[in-house]
Amino acid sequence: MTSISSALPARAAPAARVIVRHSVLVRVCHWVNAVCFVVLLMSGLQIFNASPLLTWGQTTNFQKPFFSLSAREDDSGNPTAGVTTIFGHAFDTTGVLGASRGDDGDLEERGFPSWATLPSYQDLAMGRRWHFFFAWILVLNGLLYFANLILSRHISALWPSLADLRAIPHAVADHLRLRFPSGDEALRYNVLQKLAYLSVVIAFPVLILAGLTMSPAVDAAFPWLLTLFHGRQAARAVHFLLAAYLVLFVIVHLVMVVLSGPINNMRSMITGRYRIKEVQR
Ligand code: HEM
DSSP states (O other): OOOGGGOOEEEOOSSEEEEEOSOHHHHHHHHHHHHHHHHHHHHHHHHHHTSOEEOOSSSOOTTSOSEEEEEEEOTTSOEEEEEEEETTEEEEOTTTSEEEEOTTSOEEEESSOGGGSSSSSOOHHHHHHHHHHHHHHHHHHHHHHHHHHHHTOTHHHHSOOHHHHHTHHHHHHHHHTTOOOOGGGGGSOOHHHHHHHHHHHHHHHHHHHHHHHTOHHHHHHOTHHHHHHTSHHHHHHHHHHHHHHHHHHHHHHHHHHHHTOHHHHHHHHHTSEEEEEOOOO
C-alpha cells in the first residue's frame, strides 16, 4: 500500500488525478487515535476536576498553584462566580470554568463544566476507569503507528527538510491567503503540516510518560521518571499542558481540513483516495 510518502497516480485525468494519500495503517491508527483522544480528554477533565489546580516541583505547594479553577461563594456558601487563576491573575469564567450550571439550573462549583467531562456528573472513580482503559488502547495504537513510522519510513513524510524550513514564511503567507498546494506540490505535506504533525507525534509519547509518572506503582518500578519530570505534580502539569496543546492542535487541524477541501481531505483519511488539482499553465 502506498502512502503520502510514496504516492503514485492511480488515474489520469486532464485537470485532476487521484492518488492513494494515506496507507490503511495510518488511516486506522488516525481514527482510533481520534476516538481515544476525545474519551481521554473528557475523562481527563473529570479527573482534573477532583483537584482543579496545577503546581510545580518535587514538594507540592497547594497554596501557590500556577493554574487553578475555583468558585467565589456568598455568605451562605453558595457559589456566585467561577474564577480561573493563571500565575496569580484571576479571570471571571463564570458558567464555564470554576462554576457552571448543574442539572437544576443552579450555579455549582466545578472545574470544567459537565458537558466537557466523562461522565458528565462528578465521579472520579468512573472517570479513571474510562481514562485508563482508553489510555492502553492509545498506547497499543501508538506503538503500531510508531512501528510503521520507522519500518515503512513514513517518518520521511513528516520530517521537514532544510528547504522546507526555509520555505516557512512562504507557506505562512500562502496559508493566510488560503492558497493551498496543487499539482505535484500536493503530493506531500507542506512544511506547516509536517511541523504540526511531527509535534503531535512527539507530544503523545511525552504525555503518556508524564501520565505513567503519576502512578506510584510505576514510579516504584522506574524511579528515574520522577527525576525526569521533576516530581509527580510537575508530571501532572506537563500531562495537562500537553493535552491543552493537543486540543489547540485539533482545533487548528479541523479548521485547516475544512478550509483546504473537507470532502477531499476526509475521503483521503477514510478511503485513502485524494484528488489532486493540476496546476493550470
Ligand atoms: C474528528 C476529528 C479529526 C478529523 C476530521 C481529522 C482529519 C484528518 C485528515 C483529513 C487528515 C489528512 C490531512 C491531509 O492528508 O492533508 C489528518 C491527518 C492527521 N491527523 Fe487528523 N483528524 C481528526 C482528529 C485528529 C486528532 C484528535 C489528532 C491527534 C491529536 C489528529 C492528528 C493527525 C495527524 C498526526 C495526521 C497526519 C497523519 C500521518 O500522516 O501520519 N487528528 N486528519
